[in-house]
Amino acid sequence: MDIDVLNKKVEGESQQILRIKDEIQKVIIGQDDMIDRILIALFANGHILLEGVPGLAKTLTIKTVSTAINGSFKRIQFTPDLLPADIVGTLIYNQKTSEFLTKKGPLFANIILADEINRSPAKVQSALLEGMQERQVTIGDNTYPLPSPFMVMATQNPIEQEGTYPLPEAQVDRFMLKVLVTYPTKKEEQELLNRIEQNNFGEDVQPVFTLEDINRIQGICKEIYIDDKLKQYIVDIVSASRDPEQYGLTGIKDLIEYGASPRASIYLMQAAKAYALLQQRGYVIPDDIKAIAYDVLRHRIILSYEAEAEMITVEKVISDLIREIEVP
Numbered sequence: 059m060d061i062d063v064l065n066k067k068v069e070g071e072s073q074q075i076l077r078i079k080d081e082i083q084k085v086i087i088g089q090d091d092m093i094d095r096i097l098i099a100l101f102a103n104g105h106i107l108l109e110g111v112p113g114l115a116k117t118l119t120i121k122t123v124s125t126a127i128n129g130s131f132k133r134i135q136f137t138p139d140l141l142p143a144d145i146v147g148t149l150i151y152n153q154k155t156s157e158f159l160t161k162k163g164p165l166f167a168n169i170i171l172a173d174e175i176n177r178s179p180a181k182v183q184s185a186l187l188e189g190m191q192e193r194q195v196t197i198g199d200n201t202y203p204l205p206s207p208f209m210v211m212a213t214q215n216p217i218e219q220e221g222t223y224p225l226p227e228a229q230v231d232r233f234m235l236k237v238l239v240t241y242p243t244k245k246e247e248q249e250l251l252n253r254i255e256q257n258n259f260g261e262d263v264q265p266v267f268t269l270e271d272i273n274r275i276q277g278i279c280k281e282i283y284i285d286d287k288l289k290q291y292i293v294d295i296v297s298a299s300r301d302p303e304q305y306g307l308t309g310i311k312d313l314i315e316y317g318a319s320p321r322a323s324i325y326l327m328q329a330a331k332a333y334a335l336l337q338q339r340g341y342v343i344p345d346d347i348k349a350i351a352y353d354v355l356r357h358r359i360i361l362s363y364e365a366e367a368e369m370i371t372v373e374k375v376i377s378d379l380i381r382e383i384e385v386p
Contacts, residue, residue, distance in 0.1 A: 061283055064340030068282075071275055072338040078266045081126045085263060086119050087253070088246035094336060095237045095353055096123055096211065100272065101279045102332040104234025104325060105190055105210040107175075107225075107357065111217055114239045120171045120211045127272055128265035129168030130205070136178040142185035146195045160197050165189050168205050168269065172212035176223055183229050186210060190232045207272045227360070234325045235350075236357035275335075282331035284342040287386035289327065292347060294383050296323045299359050299375075310378050313365040318358040326354045344385045352376050 075097070082093055092108065096119065099106040108116045117133070124131035134145060147163035164170070165186070175183060189195050193204050212233070214225075230236070242250065267275075298305040300317030330346040337346070356372050365375070 061340055064281060064283060066340075067278055068335060068338055068340045071278060071335075074266060074271070075275075075336065078123075078126050081263050081266050082119065082122050085122045086115050087249050088242045089115060089119065089239065092116075092119060092237055092239050094333075095235050096120070097336060098329055098332040098350065099211075099234050100127075100207065100209055101275050101335060102234060102325075102328040103207065103209075103276050103279075104328065105212070105232060107230070107233040107236045108211065108213045108239055109216050109236065110213075110239030112215060114241065116213045116239055117171060117173060120169065120213075122263055124169035125263045126265060127168070127207075127267040127269070129207070129269055129272070131169045131171070132164035132167040133171040133173060134164050135173050136175050136182065138178060140178045140182045142182055145182065145185045146189070147197050149198045158198065160200065160202075162197070162202065163195075165195055166202070166204060168207055168209070170208075170210045172210055174214060175212040176214045176225055179223050180226055180229075183223070183225060187229060187232060205269075207269060207276065230357045231319055231321055233357065234329060235353040237353055238356075279328075279332050279335050282334050282340055282342060284327060284331060285386075288330075288342055288344065288347065291344065291383070291386050292323050292326045292330075295347075295351065295379055296320075296326065296355075298379050298383055299355065305383060307378065307382055310375055313362055313370055313375055314359060315362040316360040318355055322354055322358045326351060329354055348380055351380055355379075 078097070079093060086093065096106060100123070108120075110116055121131060121133075134140075143163065145163050146165050147161050149158040150161050151157075152159050172186065189204055189208075190210050193206075193208055194201050195204060196202075210233075294305065296318045298307055299314060299322075302308065302311045302314065326347065329350045330342045333346045333350050334340070334342045352373060355376050359372050359375060361370065361372055361375065
C-alpha cells in the first residue's frame with residue numbers, strides 16, 4: 059500500500075485513538091506509559107503483563123479500557139486454590155437429560171484481567187496458554203473459539219515473594235509486553251487527592267470504540283509499513299542477546315544466560331507498528347523500535363548468576379544492546 063494512503067488512514071483513526079486516551083484519563087491520573095502500552099498490546103493483538111506494587115491503578119486502568127472499547131470484561135483473582143476449570147470452564151452433568159453440558163469459564167470475554175497471576179500454581183497459569191496463543195479453549199472433547207478481540211492483561215506484585223509461584227518462561231513468553239508500573243509524580247498524587255476530596259472518580263467513562271472498530275484498527279496496524287532494513291535491525295538486536303560476541307558486545311557476554319526467543323523479533327515488529335500508529339504515522343522509524351524494545355525484551359532475556367551478583371538489571375543489558383547495535 060502507498061505510504062501516503064496509509065498515512066491518511068492512520069490520520070483518520072487518530073482522533074478516535076486520542077478520544078480513548080481522554081476517556082481513560084478521566085479515571086486514571088498520569089501513568090501515560092502504561093496506558094500507551096495497553097493500547098499497543100490491544101491494537102497489535104497481543105497480551106500484556108503489568109508489574110508493580112499495589113495501589114498504582116493497574117486493575118482500574120484495565121477495567122476502564124474495557125469500558126472505553128465497549129467490550130466484555132472478566133476479572134480472575136488468582137489464588138493458590140484456583141483450578142484450571144475455574145478459568146476455562148468445565149462439563150456439568152444434567153440429570154434430567156442425562157447429558158453433559160458445557161459451562162464456559164470467565165476466559166470467554168474480550169478483556170481478561172488475570173489479577174496477581176503469580177499467586178496460583180503452574181497448572182493454573184498454564185490453563186491460560188492455549189487461550190493466549192491459539193485463541194481457543196478445549197473443554198472435554200470440544201474446542202471453542204474465544205471472542206475477538208481477545209486480550210489477557212495480567213498483574214503481579216514484585217515485592218511479595220512468599221506464597222507466590224514465579225511464571226514459567228514458556229508462560230511469560232506469551233506476553234507481548236511486560237511493563238513496569240511506577241509511582242505517580244507528586245503533582246499527579248496531589249491531583250488524585252483533589253479528585254477523592256471532590257468525589258470525582260470519572261465514573262462517566264463512555265464507550266469510544268466498538269469491537270468492530272478494534273478489529274479494524276488491528277487490521278490497519280498490520281498494514282503499517284516497516285522497511286526491510288528495520289526488520290534486520292530488529293533481528294540484530296534479538297540475535298545480539300543470544301550471541302553478544304558476534305556483535306562485538308564482549309562486555310555483556312557473561313551477563314546473559316539465555317537470549318530472547320524468536321517471539322521477541324515478531325512482537326518487537328508488531329509492537330513497533332502499533333507504537334507508530336499511536337504516533338499517527340503509517341510507517342515505522344528506528345525510534346519506535348527503541349521505545350518499545352524494553353517492554354518486549356525485559357521478560358525474555360534471562361540474566362546469569364554473575365549479573366545478579368553484580369546487581370546488573372536486565373534494563374541495563376537491553377540499553378547496552380540498543381546503544382551498540384548500529385541503526386540502519
